[in-house]
Amino acid sequence: MDTTLDAKVPSGPLERKWSDYKSTIKLVAPANKRKYTLIVVGTGLAGASAAASLGELGYNVLSFCFQDSPRRAHSIAAQGGINAAKNYQNDGDSVWRLFYDTIKGGDYRSREANVYRLAELSVNIIDQCVAQGVPFAREYSGVLANRSFGGAQVSRTFYARGQTGQQLLLGAYGALMRQVAAGRVRLFPRREMLELVVVDGVARGIVVRNLVDGKLESYVADAVCLATGGYSNVYFLSTNAKGCNVTAIWRAHRKGAFFANPCFTQIHPTCIPVSGDYQSKLTLMSESLRNDGRVWVPKQAGDRRHPNQIPEAERDYFLERKYPAYGNLVPRDVASRSIKAVCDEGRGVGPGGRGVYLDFADAIKRDGRAVIEQKYGNLFDMYYEITGENAYEVPMRIYPAPHYTMGGLWVDYNLMSNLPGLFVLGEANFSDHGANRLGASALMQGLADGYFILPVTIGGYLADARLPKLDTDHAAFKDAEREAAARIEKLLAVRGKRTVDSFHRELGLLLWDKCGMSRNETGLKELLEQIPALREEFWRDVTVTGSAGTFNQVLERAGRVADFLEFAELMVIDALERRESCGAHFREEYQTEDGEALRNDDLYAYVAAWEFTGVGNRPILHKEPLIFEYVKPTQRSYK
Amino acid sequence: MDFILKVWRQNGPDAPGRLVTYEATNIPPEASFLEMLDIVNAGLEARGEDPIAFEHDCREGICGSCGMMINGRPHGPGRGITTCQLYMRQFKDGQTIVVEPWRAKAFPVIKDLVVDRSAFDRIIAAGGYISINTGSAPEANSILVPKEDADLAMDAAACIGCGACVAACKNASAMLFVAAKVAHLALLPQGKPERRRRVLAMVAAMDAEGFGNCTNEGECEAECPKNISIAHIARLNREYLRAKFFSR
C-alpha cells in the first residue's frame, strides 16, 4: 500500500459517513471567516457554485475565469440534464440505486464513499436550483418532469429544454453575482492561471495573465480551489468549448499535485460526424435523443441506398440486438465502441463511412411530430443548421467524439489534493466517475462539489491549518512570476513557421488514432516516440505572433497547446500502464469473446495517481487501492 | 468559395480603428463564419502578421461569446442564430463581407472585434437573481409551477447575454437583455417576493451604465439569436410601473 495517498474516507456505515462527518468536522467561527481569503479558479458549475456558497458563508473570495464573464464557462453548453434520486416517477429509484448505477457505470474504478455522497446530495441540488428559479421542465400539474438517460433503467434526469447546463449555470452565476454585489466575492474575468504558488509545501496563491493587457498578476490566499474543467481538447476536435484546457491543473501538477487516471477519457457516441479538415470543433447531439431515436446501420456492408429506401428487414439495430435490456440506452463507452465496430466492418454511413443513423421515424409515428418537436426541437434545429439536413424526415447521422475527461487531479474525500490547501472540484478532479461517466452526472457532480461539499470540507482544513501571513513579495511568488514570464518569452522567441493550431491538430489526430476509443500496446508505444518529437518540433518551429504585453489570442493558444503537448505523454503512459480494459479505457488486448471490456480487478483495482518528475522524465506512479465493501464488482452487463 | 472581407482593426480602446481588406480564399461552404476567420487568421499567422481578434468559445450558439456586425447586422444574415452558427453557404461566392464589432458606448472596444460587455454583469449583480443561500431551499416539488409559466419563463431565460440587442438598437438600449431576466424571474413563484426591488435595481443599473432608452423600435427582437420576444419589454414596463406605484 502506498502511504503517500490517504483518501481520508470517514469510518462508519456508507449511508452515515457524510452526515456523521459533517457534524463532527471542525468549523471556522462566523466572525473569523472574513479573515480568510480563498481563490476559486473557474466559474463553471463547480466554480461558480463554490465561490457563491463560500461568499455566503462569509469568506473573502477571489473568483477567476478566462472568459469575459463568469456566465460563459463551458458548463453553459450542457444540454441534456442533471440526475437526482428524487424518485418522483415512483419507478423504484433511490439514493442507493443512483449510487449503484454510477459505480457500475464507472466500471468499478471509483471510490464508494465519494459516489454515495454524490447520490445523497443529488436531491438537495434540485431543491437548491428550483429555489434559485431554474426553469426546469414541468408537467401540466406543475410538478417537475423527468427523462431517461443512458446506463439507467429509471427516469431521474431533470432538464430545462435542451439547455440544462445554461440554466443551472445562470442560477449559479446569479448566486455568484449576488455575492459580488455584497462585496464578498471579487471577480477577475479575462485572467488565465499560469502558475500555482506553493509555499513550504502548501498551496498559497496563483499567478495569472491578464488577457487584456498581458500583465502577470499574483494573488495570495489561504487556500486555492481549482474548478477549471476537463481536458478533452487535448484531442483538438472535441465537443468542448474552444478555450477548455489542461493548463491550470497541469501547472498544479508540475508543482506537485498528483494527476489521477489521465487516460480515462470519454468518447461520446452521439456527435455530428467530422466533415472536413477546416473544422474547429465537434457538436454533441444530446444523449437524451437516445430515449426516442433508434440507432442502426445497413446489414450489408457498402449499402449506399438512401436510408429511407432501406427496408426494415435490411437494417441492423445493433444496440437493441446486442443489448436487449438497455437497448439504445447503454452507457456511452459501450455505445461508442459498438458504433466504431460496425463502421470498422464497413457498414458505416455518410462521408468516409464514419457514421451511423439515429432514426426518429418510429417515435414520430408513435407520438406525433409535435411531441418530438417539443422534446428535442432545438437539437433538431441545431442539426439542421450544421448539416443542412432535416432530421424529422431523414435519420440523423452520428459518430463518437471526445467529450469528457474522468481523469483529473487526485483528491481525497475532502476534495483536497495531495498538496495541502489545494482543492479541486468539478471535471478538473478525478473523483466520482471511475472509468466512465454516466450521462447527466457531470452537472450533478459539479454542483455537489461546489454547493455542498467544498464549503464544508474547506472549513475543516482552515480550522486546523497554520497559515503564516504572506504577501506577493514572497520569493515563491517572484519565482512563479519569473517562470511564467520566461515561458511566454520562450514561446515568442521561437519565430518558426508552423501555426499553433497545426501542432494542436496533429497532436489530436495522433491521440484520436492511438489513444482514443481503443488502444493497444504497439500504438501507445509509438505515441511515446511521436509526442516528444512533436513537442520538440513545436518549440523549434511554432510561430507566435504579437507580443507579451498585449491582448494576444495566439499567445493564449500557444501556452495551452504547449501544456497539452506535455500532458499528452502522461495520458499515454497511464494508458500503457493499465493493462486491462475498463469503462472508456479499452485496451484491445484485454476483451471478452464478444468484444466487451475485460477488467482485471486483481491487478488494477486502483486509482493511478502520477507524480511529476520533469518533462520527458518517467513520472512516479502512486496507487490508491479501491476497496469495495458494499457493491461487488462484477463483469458489467447491459444485455 | 472566395470572399472579400473588410474587417475592423483597432489596437486598443483609445487607438484609432479602420477597415482593412482581406481575401478569404478556398473556403468550404460547410465552414462556419468563425472557421472562415480561423482560415484567414492561419494565413496571417503563417506570414507573421497579427491575426484578427474575435471572441468565441462554445461555437454552438450558447455561451454568448461570439458576436460581430456582419454586413451591418448583428450575427449576420439569418434569424435566431449566433455568429458561430452562421455557415458560409449562406453567402454568395465572391461576395464582399464587412465585419465590425458591436458599437455602443457601454461596450468599449478592447481589440478589433472584441468589446467589453462587463456592463451586463454589473446589471445582473444589481438584482438579477433570487436571494437564496445554499442549503436553505425547500423540497423542490413543494413549489408548483404551471407548465405555461415555466415555459414562458424558460423562453425569457434562454438569453445568452451576447449583446446583439444592444448592437441592433439605434439607441444602444439594453432593454431586451434586462427584460428577459426580469420576466424570467417575475414569471416564477420563487421570484415574486423580490420582484419590485429587482426591477428597480436592474433598471437603475442599466441607466447608470450608459445604455440608451428604449423607443420601441423592435430591432432587438428581430436580431436576437435566441428569439427573445419584445413582449418581455412590455412585461418589464408593467413590473416597473407596479414597483414604482407600490414603492411610494
Ligand SMILES: Cc1cc2nc3c(=O)[nH]c(=O)nc-3n(C[C@H](O)[C@H](O)[C@H](O)COP(=O)(O)OP(=O)(O)OC[C@H]3O[C@@H](n4cnc5c(N)ncnc54)[C@H](O)[C@@H]3O)c2cc1C
Ligand atoms: C456539449 C456538452 C454537453 C454536455 N451535456 C451534459 C449534460 O447534459 N449533463 C451533464 O451532466 N453533463 C454534461 N456535459 C458535461 C458537463 O457540462 C461538464 O463536465 C461540466 O459542465 C464541467 O463543469 P466545471 O464547472 O467542472 O468546468 P467548466 O464549466 O468547464 O468551467 C471551467 C472554468 O474554468 C475556467 N478556466 C479553465 N482554465 C482556466 C485557466 N487556465 N485559467 C483561468 N480560468 C480557467 C474557465 O474560464 C471556466 O470558468 C456536457 C459537456 C459538453 C461538452
Ligand code: FES
Ligand atoms: S461561440 Fe458561443 S455563442 Fe458563439
